[in-house]
Amino acid sequence: MRGRFWVKVFRRGGHVLVAICDEELIGKTLRDEGMNVEVRRSFYGGRNLGLDDTIKALKEGTVVNLMGNEIVSVALRLRLVHPEAIVKIANVAHAQIVHL
Structure with missing residues (x-):
């Protein structure tokens, strides 16, 4: 594991949305079964951080x-994501976490 990620934090009211992607995915479009998912710099491209941060x-x-x-x-190792909550898009894992 290289351990570099793009991290962007959005704050609104009492909510904090954190968008994180693997470093090499920024700017790419994932294509899978008629679905295109853009890994946009405008959404994920805040700061390029190491694993601890x-x-x-x-x-x-x-x-x-x-x-x-x-x-x-x-996130799996930290037990923040359940394995069944992970979807694959063009063999790339995607998950969302919501704390209510």
């Missing part, structure tokens, strides 16, 4: 959007 941001979010095999694996 990314984990801090991941734990801060009330809503978290994860795109990439590496970051989803990190």
Whole structure:
């Protein structure tokens, strides 16, 4: 694991949305069964962080959007994501976390 990620934090009211993607995915379009998912810099491209700072941001979010095999694996290891909550888009893992 290289451990570099793009992390962007959005704050609105009492909510914190954290968008994280694996470093190499930024700017790519994932195509799978008639679906196109753009990993946009405008959504994910806040700061390029190492693993420790990314984990801090991941734990801060009330809503978290994860795109990439590496970051989803990190969330699994931390028990923040259930394996059944992971979807694959063009063999790339995607998961969302919502704290109510």
